[in-house]
Structures are given as structure tokens and as C-alpha cells.
Amino acid sequence: MxxxxxxxxxxxxxxxxxxxxxxxxxxxxxxxxxxxxxxxxxxxxxxxxxxxxxxxxGLMDSHVHLGMDASPDPFASMKDEGPEEIALKAVQQGYQFLKAGITSVRNLGTRYNVDISYRNSVSSGAIVGPRVFAAGRPIVMTGGHGHVMAIEADGCDEVRKAARTQLKAGADLLKVMATGGVLTKGNEPGATQFSEEELRCVCQEAENASKTTAAHTIGTEGIKNAIRAGVTTIEHAYLLDEEAVELMLKKGTYLVPTLLAPRLILDKPGTVPDYMINKVKKIINDHKVSFQMAYKAGVPIAAGTDAGTPFNVPGLLVDELALMIEYGMTSFEAIYSATLGAARAIKMERELxxxxxxxxxxxxxxxxxxxxxxxxxxxxxxxxxxxxxxxxxxxxxxxxxxx
Structure with missing residues (x-):
């Protein structure tokens, strides 16, 4: 009709x-x-x-984790769950995204490639959910950030094999961890993990298959390694510097800042593990400064929440947009980052x-x-x-x- x-x-x-x-x-x-x-x-x-x-x-959340439960320690929960349990969470979360007006999500890491299976079920009409651009398992170094849900690989040969494995599984894009992170115990957020050469190998495999790439980044050197390697989007980017911003402008690299995620962790002291609180306290002010630096310079931005991280339930994209506005964006620019800007980041602007x-x-x-x-x-x-x-x-x- x-x-x-x-x-x-x-x-x-x-x-x-x-x-x-x-x-x-x-x-x-x-x-x-x-x-x-x-x-x-x-x-x-x-x-x-x-x-x-x-x-x-329809709004697009450019950074989510379907099947991650937004509990105080999501990786601890995930490591004991099977694919069926994670899939059930993904289905429930899909309804929450739609209720919030989020008709598309870019999923940047889920154990067992559940997001790829979920995407296929939505596409076939078997279940109702948002359009999914799925990375499946992220690619990390041995013991790297998010290893509980990832493919661990070291050196270009292993990294290429991991990239090809994900492409064979049906990934729409490849996700890599270029630095340590907040949620992984024993990881320093700013520490460089994959080398520029290893990251470039992933980007080459994605480019060969006409796919995009996304890199988790917190520390400055890891950010620049990822940009120089050719990733499509830089996620989080707490510790940008002028050189990194200039590189992003030169290469057309998108920023997905996920400003909301660390705020939600700090809002729950005594609930999330102390090591997460301590990590976030050291870098949260830099996160705001980095976002403002990138925005003022004209770096293209796509909005994402990092849904699935502690207390970051599906559907909080408006909270992310409100922070962007608080930090300097106009309302039009913020909504653009969750619509046409997000579509451009994944090369879907002709359709969405x-x-x-x-x-x-x-x-x-x-x-x-x-x-x-x-x-x-x-x-x-x-x-x-x-x-x-x-x-x-x-x-x-x-x-x-x-x-």
C-alpha cells in the first residue's frame, strides 16, 4: 500500500x-x-x-554492539554466553533501536558473528529489526582489547587471514582494535596495539573486497597509525592531536566519537569495575577536546553511541546528539551526523x-x-x-x- x-x-x-x-x-x-x-x-x-x-x-547509530548486554562488565558476561543467548539479546535490542527511530545500525563487534546472522534474518524478513551493517568478530592482536569476542592475530600474514575469514563469513566491514581500551582488564587505553603495517594489511583486504573499515582508537599514535593505514572511520579518538586531525582531513577519514559511552561509566561509581572508572577519569576531558578540535577543523563526523557498553542500552542516540550540540554542533549538523553523514561514512548515501x-x-x-x-x-x-x-x-x- x-x-x-x-x-x-x-x-x-x-x-x-x-x-x-x-x-x-x-x-x-x-x-x-x-x-x-x-x-x-x-x-x-x-x-x-x-x-x-x-x-x-531514519536515524543510524554508527557504533553498536548487538548482543552485548550493557551490564557493568559486558565482556565478563559475554565470555560465558553461547551464540543462542547472544542472538536472543540481539533480537530484543533490535526492537529497542526501532522504537527509538534508529532504522540502521553499524555493528562493530559481536562474538560468534551473531550480528551477521541477525542481519541476514532481518533482510529475509524472518524477524523485524533495524538494517544492520555487520563487522562480526573484530580483529585484535593476541590479548588485545575485546579479545573475548574477537579473532586474535599477529603479523601481516595472520591479520590477512583473519580479514579474509571475516569477509568469507559475510562481514559488511572489518573492525580492528588499534589501541587498548577501557573495558578490557589489563589493557592501557592509550597503548598502541596493531602496528601501522598490520592495520594496512586489513585495509588492503577490505579495499580488495570493496568493503569499509573501522578502528577502535584511544591513544594518539594508534589513531595516526590507523589513519595512515587507510581506515574508513576512527572510533572514539580520545587523544587526537593537530597532526592526526590534518591526516583525517587529507584522507577523508570519518570520526565516530561515541561521547556518551564514558559518561555513562562515570555515572555509575561502585557499580562498574574500578579499573574502568580509573581509566575513564584520565581521558574523558581529552575526549571532549578532541571532538571539538576535529569538528572545528571540518573532519566528517558520524554519530554512534557504543551501545552495549556499561549502561549504554539501545536507543540512546538522542543523548549522543545532545552532547554533540553541547560541545558546539548545530542541531542540523548533529542530526546530519546520524542520517546522511552516517550513510556517507559507509558509502550508502545513494540509498539512505x-x-x-x-x-x-x-x-x-x-x-x-x-x-x-x-x-x-x-x-x-x-x-x-x-x-x-x-x-x-x-x-x-x-x-x-x-x-
């Missing part, structure tokens, strides 16, 4: 275009039309009056990220105007994925959809 939204504000992300009291016609094949007025309706179209509401592209004729109908309708108040995004009225209604806020009684 065709659906037409009328009298709705449309943030198209086609340039800076915002259409007031516009219309969008769509179905499961995609967006059929966008404009001020699309013509007369007919019996084959279900119309929804969007007065007082805003339509925008803006409201244009011919694109996939991943759409979110919210009350009010999120360009004036980002909190408007917190409780979507309608969420459509592939043109199908996947969530409706039942407290909103103006239109009851049957599609």
Missing part, C-alpha cells in the same frame, strides 16, 4: 532543504515523491496528517540518509521540530523501515495506521 504523509515539516537532508507543510509518498519499494503538494489522493493511498510534526530520514525520490523509505515522524529542540527525537510517533510501519507510539491517537 502507498502511504502519503501530508502537512508535515520535512527535513530532507537534500542540501539544507526543509519543506514546511510538505508531502511524501512512499511504499515498500521506496520513496515515490517529495514536495510541497503531490496531487490528489485516491483509495489506494493511506494518508496521514502530519500537522505539527516533522519527518526526517536523505528524503529523496528513489531512496529507501526508512522514515521517522516526530512531534515538534528537532531543529529547535533535539529532545523531539526521543519518542517518535511513527517509524517506517523499507516503507513498512515498524513502530507507532500508541499514546498518539491522531492517526491509527493499518499498514
Amino acid at each position: 502507498n502511504v502519503k504523509l501530508t502537512n508535515v515539516r520535512i527535513i530532507t537532508f537534500h542540501g539544507e532543504e526543509v519543506i514546511e507543510k510538505g508531502e511524501v509518498l512512499f511504499n515498500e519499494k521506496g520513496i515515490l515523491g517529495v514536495g510541497q503538494q503531490l496531487g490528489e489522493g485516491d483509495s489506494a493511498i493511506q494518508e496521514i496528517d502530519g500537522t505539527g510534526m516533522t519527518l526526517l530520514p 540518509g536523505s528524503i529523496q525520490k528513489g531512496k529507501i523509505a526508512d522514515l521517522v515522524v516526530v512531534k515538534g521540530n528537532p531543529l529547535e529542540d533535539i529532545e523531539c527525537l526521543r519518542e517518535p510517533v511513527y517509524v517506517f523501515a523499507n516503507g513498512r510501519l515498524v513502530h507507532q507510539n500508541t499514546s498518539h491517537k491522531k492517526e491509527e495506521l493499518t499498514v
